[in-house]
Amino acid sequence: MRASPLRNVALTSSLSDAPAPIGPPLRAHRRRFWVVAVAALVAIATSVWQLQRQRDGLSVSAARVGEIPVTVWRQAGDAPAPVVVIAHGFAGSQQLMQPFAITLARNGYIAVTFDFPGHGRNPLPLTGGLADAAAMQHDLVDTLEQVARFARPLGDGRLAVAGHSMAADAVVRFAAATPDVQATVAVSLFLPDLAPVYANNLLIVDGALEASMLRQQAFAIAAQTVAGALHADVTYGKFADGSARRVAFAPGVEHIGVLYSSAALRETVSWLDAAFDRHGDGFVAARGGWLGLLLLGCIALAWPLATLLPRIRYATGGRRLTTARLLGAVFLPALATPLLLCRLPTDFLPMLLGGYLTLHFGVYGLLTIASVWRVRRNAPAVQAPMDFTRVLAAAVAVIVVDLILIGLPLDSYVFSFVPGAWRYPLIAAVAVGTLPYFIADEWLTRHGTALPGIYPLTKLCFLLSLVVAIALNLDQLFFLVIIVPVIILLFVVFGLFSAWIFRRTGNAFVAAASNAVLFAWFIAVTFPLVSR
Numbered sequence: 463m464r465a466s467p468l469r470n471v472a473l474t475s476s477l478s479d480a481p482a483p484i485g486p487p488l489r490a491h492r493r494r495f496w497v498v499a500v501a502a503l504v505a506i507a508t509s510v511w512q513l514q515r516q517r518d519g520l521s522v523s524a525a526r527v528g529e530i531p532v533t534v535w536r537q538a539g540d541a542p543a544p545v546v547v548i549a550h551g552f553a554g555s556q557q558l559m560q561p562f563a564i565t566l567a568r569n570g571y572i573a574v575t576f577d578f579p580g581h582g583r584n585p586l587p588l589t590g591g592l593a594d595a596a597a598m599q600h601d602l603v604d605t606l607e608q609v610a611r612f613a614r615p616l617g618d619g620r621l622a623v624a625g626h627s628m629a630a631d632a633v634v635r636f637a638a639a640t641p642d643v644q645a646t647v648a649v650s651l652f653l654p655d656l657a658p659v660y661a662n663n664l665l666i667v668d669g670a671l672e673a674s675m676l677r678q679q680a681f682a683i684a685a686q687t688v689a690g691a692l693h694a695d696v697t698y699g700k701f702a703d704g705s706a707r708r709v710a711f712a713p714g715v716e717h718i719g720v721l722y723s724s725a726a727l728r729e730t731v732s733w734l735d736a737a738f739d740r741h742g743d744g745f746v747a748a749r750g751g752w753l754g755l756l757l758l759g760c761i762a763l764a765w766p767l768a769t770l771l772p773r774i775r776y777a778t779g780g781r782r783l784t785t786a787r788l789l790g791a792v793f794l795p796a797l798a799t800p801l802l803l804c805r806l807p808t809d810f811l812p813m814l815l816g817g818y819l820t821l822h823f824g825v826y827g828l829l830t831i832a833s834v835w836r837v838r839r840n841a842p843a844v845q846a847p848m849d850f851t852r853v854l855a856a857a858v859a860v861i862v863v864d865l866i867l868i869g870l871p872l873d874s875y876v877f878s879f880v881p882g883a884w885r886y887p888l889i890a891a892v893a894v895g896t897l898p899y900f901i902a903d904e905w906l907t908r909h910g911t912a913l914p915g916i917y918p919l920t921k922l923c924f925l926l927s928l929v930v931a932i933a934l935n936l937d938q939l940f941f942l943v944i945i946v947p948v949i950i951l952l953f954v955v956f957g958l959f960s961a962w963i964f965r966r967t968g969n970a971f972v973a974a975a976s977n978a979v980l981f982a983w984f985i986a987v988t989f990p991l992v993s994r
Contacts, residue, residue, distance in 0.1 A: 495766040502766075505759030509752045513875060516747045520567050527612045530605060531556070531583045532576045534616060535567035542618035544644070544738050545572045547610050549602075551627030551650070552941055553988045555582030555878035558721060561747045562624060565727045569742025571734065574613040578605055578629070580814070580990035582878035591814050591992035595654065598992075602632035603639070610640070620644055622734055626721060627652070627944075637661035644704070645737035647730050650717055651683065652676055659683050662704030665733040669720035670711040680709045701737050708733065717944065722750035753875055760867045761955060767863060768962040774852050774969040787834065788913060791906055795829035796923035800931035813888055815941055816989045820895035822931065823981075826924060827898030830906060856967060857975035864959065864980055881987045888991075893982035897975070899924075904974035908964050917961075921953045948984075956980060 521540075525532045533556055536543070546566050548559045556575035563573040579601055580588030590597030606623065614621055624647035625633035631653055637646040638661045646661040650668055652675075653659070666680040681692050684707040688698045692709065699705030712723035720726050727746045735741055803821055811817040873879035881889070903924075907917045928946060932939045960973030 495769060498762055499766040502759045502763035505755050506763070509756035509759065510871075512752045513749060513756070516564050516568075516749065520564070525612070527576070527608050529584060529586050530576050530579075530609060532574060532609060532612065533563070534613075535563040535573040535575070536616075537567060537570060541570075543570050543572050544620040544622060544734070544740070545574060545613045545617035546622045546624055546734065547574045547576075547606065547613050547633075549576070549606060549623070549625035549629035549633055550578065550581065551625070551629050552944060553581070553990060554626070557582075557873070557875060558877050559626065560875065561722055561727060561749050562730060564747040564749075565731060565745065566734070568745040568747070569731050569735075570740065571742075572613070572617045574609060574616070576605070576609050577878070578602060578990070580992055583882055585882055585884055587812060587991040587993035588814070589993055591809075591990075599632065599635065602629065603636050606632055606636045607640075610636075620738060622646065622737065624649065624730065626650055627717065634659050634661050634664070637664075641704075645734055647733060649720055649726065649730075650676060652679060653683065658686055660687065663699075663701055663706040663733070663737045664708075665729065666709045667720065667726045667729050668709075668711050669715040669717060669723065669726075670713045671716040672720070673717075676717075677711065684709050697736075706737070716947075718947070719750070722748075722753070724748050749875070756871050756875070757868075760871060761958065764864070764867060764959055765962050767867075768959070768966050771856050771859065771963060771966045771972070772852055774849060774856065774967045774972065785913065788906075788916070791830055791833040792916075792920055792923055794833050795826045796927040797930075798829055799826045799927050800934055803931065804934040811888065811891060812991055812993065813986065814990045814992045815939065816888065816892060816985055818931075818939065819942075819985055819989075820892045822895070822928065823892075823899040824895030826927065827895075827900070827902045830902035831898065834902075834906065853969060853971050853975070856963075856969075856972045857979075860959070860963060860972065860976040861979050864956075864976065865983070868955070869983075877988060879987055881983075884991070885986050888986040889979075889982050892986050893978055896981045896985075897978040900974040900978040900981070901971065904960060904964075904970040904977070908970035908973075917957060921957070925950065925953075945988075952981060952984060 519538055521534075521536050521538045523534050525534065548556075548562050548566075550556055550558045555577050559575050563575050566573040577584040578588065579586040588598060589601040590599075610621060610623070621643050622645040623633040623637055623643055625631075626649040630648035630651035633646055634648050634651065634653070637643040638659055641662070643662055645663040645665070647665045647667065650672060651666050664684070666684060668677050668680055684698070685692050687705060688707050692698065692707075694709050694711055697706060697708045699707050708729075710725075710729045712720050712726040712729070715723045715726075724746050727748075728744075731742055731744070731746070799822060802825060803818070806821070808818040808821050811820065869879045903920050907920055925946065928942060928949075932942050956973075956977050960970075960977055963973040963976070964970055
């Protein structure tokens, strides 16, 4: 029987809509791939070597205070010295404070880092959360007290505290209630109630690019014990009686970048040296550049690794979206999602803000799918079959490689990425929300249209929808502001990965599944666990 001409036309149209599982054969560009792979491996090896060199001469030991994971950083030889307890901020872990720990230890101090409840590898939840800020503050300060009791006997009896962001509030309150704390360093300090602060010898360090609200509050807090006008980079009061105050701004950095700022680290060492009448060698753990090189090397290595994936032909099975339908699918979820969620309960997960993010991803994805369903329903029936076994195998391979390639460096040098067993169910729960989002977005941007710039446009719309959500419920979602830059970075990195994966496999669902799991992993291992 002769095939119908219309059937041939439909089949040709259907297959032409599918991007060829492209990507040139490896042998045709073997030299380019080898050059990139070797350069990436050299960058990774060099940066790891330089980062590890900063620990030269240090003794680093792990301990636990009850359930609290603690790390002690000191110069080899166990010489008596002041102890500095260093606390991380919201959604961080003790790895985030390594620049301060290494800098202070190399300058002769005994530095002690730890994970707050609900953070990192601490299995205990953080009490209260956003629903009870007073209970949360009490839990943070109580944890500091436990770690300080453990840490003080490690040194010569003298104690200082340092904290970032959420922990800056906690260390100031702890120091105010503990008069024998001789010095306090508050990085990116924000006190919600602007209560009077009488911590001994208080240094406040902010990034010069941080929100003006934080910078203004730094002066307001310092002015509580200083008469007259205050100026940045000027020390007021006396170290001898604990009245010393100073506000400093690290140039060119913001809320997270301040932790890697050489200026912020020098200010901290100089302040503690003055408070304890000591003089270190001035070493500063400048890690930002080497961490950047390490991550760039890992990202670059993902490109040649992507060429090892199988080719998976998949035809879209119909015409691509018109411009009007496409723009509706892009903008409608961005506007509707925050409006639909603003009145709904979103704290169904024992993870601060994790429930909201899960719903935001999920609702956004379902709305995107719904907005293009009519076009797909009326599409020609002829389509090339998709091998779901190969798709699943490729997605699992990508997830494993990315967790190793990106996760292990982050866990070693940036924040806790290898989760405890108690977080795996949360990863699965968050993936229920991220999966529809990435399936819809990858299909829309890879198979649904060839419009230039559509991939970054959909990500920008998602970020704008988060901003609208924060504006509609600022009290409950304020901390999402902190992680928006992280989401931007994840979109850029995993956007590159998904482009390389699609170019090789010709199938958007491989990257969709892997991105969904990886985003769920990031959210579930970084956001603090809470109890109420």
